[in-house]
Amino acid sequence: METLRRNRTLLITLAILAFLLFTAIQGLSTRDWVITLLRGISVGAITFLVASGLSLIFGLLDVLNLAHGTLFMIGAYVGWTTYLRPDTLVDLLPPVLLLAAGLLLGPFWAALVGRWRTSRTVSRAWPWAALILAVALATLVFAQWPLARWDPAVAAQSPATYSLQLDQAIKAGQARAAPAPAAQGGLLRLAGAFLGSALLALGLAGFSAARYGGAGKVTGAPRRWALGALLLVTGVGIYTGDAALTRFLFGLDTAWLFLIALLVALVTGAALGALMEITLIRPLYTRPIYQLMLTLGLGVSGIELVQAIWGRTEFNMPKPALFQGSGAGCPATSIVDWLANGCSTIDMLGGRIRTYNELFVILIGVIVLVAVSVLLQRSRLGMIIRAGVQDSEMVEALGINVRQVFTLVFALGAALATLGGIIAAPSMGLSPLMGESLLLAALIALAIGGLTSFPGAAAGSLLVGLVQQFIIKYGQIGIRLPFLEQPFKPTPPLVPASTVLLMVIILLVLPQGLFGRKE
Amino acid sequence: MPDAILEVQEVHTFIGQFHILQGVSVSVPRGGIVVLLGRNGAGKTTTLKTILGLLPPRQGQVIFDGQSVQGRRSFDIAALGIGFVPEHRAIFRSLSVAENLKIAERARGDLDRKADFIFGLFPDLKRLYRLPGNHLSGGQQQMLAVARALVPDNRLLLIDEPSEGLAPIIIEQMMHAIRQLSAESTVLLVEQNFVVASQLAESYVIIEEGRSVQAGLMADLVVDRETIQRYLGAA
Numbered sequence: 001m002e003t004l005r006r007n008r009t010l011l012i013t014l015a016i017l018a019f020l021l022f023t024a025i026q027g028l029s030t031r032d033w034v035i036t037l038l039r040g041i042s043v044g045a046i047t048f049l050v051a052s053g054l055s056l057i058f059g060l061l062d063v064l065n066l067a068h069g070t071l072f073m074i075g076a077y078v079g080w081t082t083y084l085r086p087d088t089l090v091d092l093l094p095p096v097l098l099l100a101a102g103l104l105l106g107p108f109w110a111a112l113v114g115r116w117r118t119s120r121t122v123s124r125a126w127p128w129a130a131l132i133l134a135v136a137l138a139t140l141v142f143a144q145w146p147l148a149r150w151d152p153a154v155a156a157q158s159p160a161t162y163s164l165q166l167d168q169a170i171k172a173g174q175a176r177a178a179p180a181p182a183a184q185g186g187l188l189r190l191a192g193a194f195l196g197s198a199l200l201a202l203g204l205a206g207f208s209a210a211r212y213g214g215a216g217k218v219t220g221a222p223r224r225w226a227l228g229a230l231l232l233v234t235g236v237g238i239y240t241g242d243a244a245l246t247r248f249l250f251g252l253d254t255a256w257l258f259l260i261a262l263l264v265a266l267v268t269g270a271a272l273g274a275l276m277e278i279t280l281i282r283p284l285y286t287r288p289i290y291q292l293m294l295t296l297g298l299g300v301s302g303i304e305l306v307q308a309i310w311g312r313t314e315f316n317m318p319k320p321a322l323f324q325g326s327g328a329g330c331p332a333t334s335i336v337d338w339l340a341n342g343c344s345t346i347d348m349l350g351g352r353i354r355t356y357n358e359l360f361v362i363l364i365g366v367i368v369l370v371a372v373s374v375l376l377q378r379s380r381l382g383m384i385i386r387a388g389v390q391d392s393e394m395v396e397a398l399g400i401n402v403r404q405v406f407t408l409v410f411a412l413g414a415a416l417a418t419l420g421g422i423i424a425a426p427s428m429g430l431s432p433l434m435g436e437s438l439l440l441a442a443l444i445a446l447a448i449g450g451l452t453s454f455p456g457a458a459a460g461s462l463l464v465g466l467v468q469q470f471i472i473k474y475g476q477i478g479i480r481l482p483f484l485e486q487p488f489k490p491t492p493p494l495v496p497a498s499t500v501l502l503m504v505i506i507l508l509v510l511p512q513g514l515f516g517r518k519e
Numbered sequence: 520m521p522d523a524i525l526e527v528q529e530v531h532t533f534i535g536q537f538h539i540l541q542g543v544s545v546s547v548p549r550g551g552i553v554v555l556l557g558r559n560g561a562g563k564t565t566t567l568k569t570i571l572g573l574l575p576p577r578q579g580q581v582i583f584d585g586q587s588v589q590g591r592r593s594f595d596i597a598a599l600g601i602g603f604v605p606e607h608r609a610i611f612r613s614l615s616v617a618e619n620l621k622i623a624e625r626a627r628g629d630l631d632r633k634a635d636f637i638f639g640l641f642p643d644l645k646r647l648y649r650l651p652g653n654h655l656s657g658g659q660q661q662m663l664a665v666a667r668a669l670v671p672d673n674r675l676l677l678i679d680e681p682s683e684g685l686a687p688i689i690i691e692q693m694m695h696a697i698r699q700l701s702a703e704s705t706v707l708l709v710e711q712n713f714v715v716a717s718q719l720a721e722s723y724v725i726i727e728e729g730r731s732v733q734a735g736l737m738a739d740l741v742v743d744r745e746t747i748q749r750y751l752g753a754a
Contacts, residue, residue, distance in 0.1 A: 383622050387611040394609050397571055398623050399597035399671070 013459050013514055031351040036473045038358040044465025045365025049420030051442035051457040052372060053413030059389045059452035060409050062288065063281055066295040068417050069439025070302035071269055075418025076425040076434060077306055079265035080317050083257050084162040086249035089264060090242055095142065095193040097235035102197025104228040109205035127206030130199050137196035141189050160315050167318040190239060254320040265422040266415045273414025277407045307432045314431040323356035357427040364423050368416065369458055376454060385409060389452060440496065444503045450516025459514055464499045471498045524549045524675055524705050525570065530579035532569045539565045541729040547675070552697070552706040554720035556751060562729045563709040564606060567677045571603055572596045584674065598625060602668030606679040608660040610667065612653040616644060619652055619663055623670040630670050637666045640696045658689035669700060676700070679709045694719055713751060717741050725750045
């Protein structure tokens with residue numbers, strides 16, 4: 001009886017799943033329901049990548065990050081660009097690394113400014129001067145880099161053209177010709193990027209000193225200097241080796257390029273998340289409504305920003321060669337067979353399954369689920385996160401820098417969303433609005449799972465994915481209802497509506513959600 | 520006082536716009552136990568939180584071991600060697616007993632080093648080591664909260680209402696434990712139960728409406744019926 005009570009939520013989830021599955025597969029052939037089931041799990045996996053980050057951030061920081069869908073989309077666009085035009089990555093890395101190196105100076109500036117006594121007017125005015133100078137310098141410098149120079153109207157420059165070329169080259173079994181590295185700024189411009197960000201850091205230090213008083217000593221100074229020096233050296237190194245590196249990247253197999261795209265998306269997400277938490281979210285912890293509005297606004301401006309850089313057109317992303325083949329030996333009959341021939345489909349479980357959409361995506365979902373669970377349950381950071389969800393003040397009183405943990409968790413959550421974006425891109429395609437529907441699905445999944453619970457996010461996402469896909473399937477074949485002459489065919493608007501309905505039913509029975517805790 | 524481990528000098532603390540502490544001074548000599556006395560809402564807990572920087576003072580300062588902690592963040596202040604046992608047995612309920620202790624480590628191996636001492640004080644915790652915190656009784660949770668503050672080498676322990684809501688026999692155990700651990704580090708206690716406070720502490724500070732109004736030796740206070748009546752109500 002005791003074990004029954006303790007595993008109540010698990011049993012309820014399983015019962016709902018079994019019931020839904022049982023009703024859902026009535027009237028479907030084995031082939032159909034296996035495919036639909038896998039598609040549901042796959043959509044659930046992508047939803048989970050967004051929902052898990054949301055739930056981690058909401059649990060520890062009490063911030064409902066409505067910009068999470070936008071982060072998902074940015075992950076897709078950044079990863080896609082890296083995948084198709086690695087030369088863009090190589091060209092952009094030096095200024096970005098130098099920018100980061102300049103920002104690292106912040107705490108040193110703060111310590112310096114703290115010692116500097118001036119009149120009130122001067123101490124209020126000079127940070128503005130530094131800020132304006134920094135922005136002017138940054139505009140001047142960054143206008144020269146490729147991302148800003150892309151003109152979506154010029155077909156030859158557009159990554160969409162590369163996407164098409166890559167697609168055709170693979171189908172024809174040919175290697176791509178590497179484009180000449182884009183012309184880029186000289187060392188002087190690189191120095192400008194560094195100077196600009198150092199000025200920006202100085203300006204910010206000035207503002208915080210004017211408001212909160214100067215900071216004391218710098219914590220972890222040697223590590224900071226080392227990291228800054230490393231960034232500087234790497235940035236200049238990439239700049240000097242630009243042509244060789246570009247040639248090397250274009251010569252790589254698509255699977256490797258895809259892996260690099262994943263990493264770039266992850267790092268971009270983590271960096272954006274950390275930046276967002278430190279600069280915008282942190283000052284507003286005492287004002288949750290403002291925070292909510294801020295994340296909403298960031299989400300919308302993020303979409304506009306992406307449209308400004310990449311245009312409004314929708315793109316597709318060619319899958320890596322491993323998931324693209326259709327020649328001899330395809331469709332594959334086993335996993336080994338698939339790995340040998342790189343087939344796009346595989347005959348398994350009585351159906352024809354797409355290797356990328358249904359196998360790889362689910363695999364990534366499972367890997368992330370296991371990895372984050374292990375992080376939460378087994379590591380010291382995970383212990384601090386779980387304790388902080390309950391009482392972050394007490395964690396701070398134990399001598400743990402909770403603010404730093406907050407930044408880490410925000411970065412982690414954002415990185416999971418951008419990872420989701422690049423994983424979803426080859427199967428969903430890219431559009432500036434791709435994040436919005438996913439954010440809604442993830443929020444519903446969270447509500448079903450119980451907001452702050454990590455296993456809840458997984459279970460909720462799975463349910464949302466399954467319900468969506470089964471409704472879509474029934475939209476094609478119709479449901480036979482006893483009181484209707486014709487089979488009832490759910491229309492496309494019913495797909496999102498069905499998940500909302502599921503949420504309503506679950507919340508009526510369990511107001512805390514499946515894994516939620518009573519307060 | 521020349522050898523004070525903690526000097527709280529005329530601190531003023533605000534919570535939001537409310538002026539809670541309006542001049543509290545506390546001096547804690549090294550070794551032994553000092554108790555903060557006063558009615559509900561007088562500002563005793565706020566004083567502890569001010570010391571730790573959880574509620575930074577707007578005026579006045581806190582000096583720990585000869586060093587001002589002004590401008591430091593809480594985690595940094597705690598890391599100087601201050602342990603905090605908050606009121607209401609604030610352990611981490613979703614963490615196991617073992618994790619509740621391990622999270623307090625400031626250096627790897629702290630818990631292994633102190634395990635014998637901690638389980639000597641609270642033998643129950645050894646038996647409950649693997650259980651989640653929310654399965655513990657009130658008394659066991661309070662023991663865990665105190666034990667957690669003992670894991671790193673803290674020179675000062677701030678203990679807020681250790682006897683609150685506990686059965687008399689558990690209070691006995693708790694008092695015994697606090698007396699023993701005060702041999703290792705200085706204790707600043709907040710205690711509503713005057714009987715407990717008078718048996719534990721060597722000296723006292725009375726806080727009344729956000730001001731420290733009187734301080735002295737416990738031995739003198741016990742016989743001073745008038746003061747007890749005036750500031751603490753019936754004793």
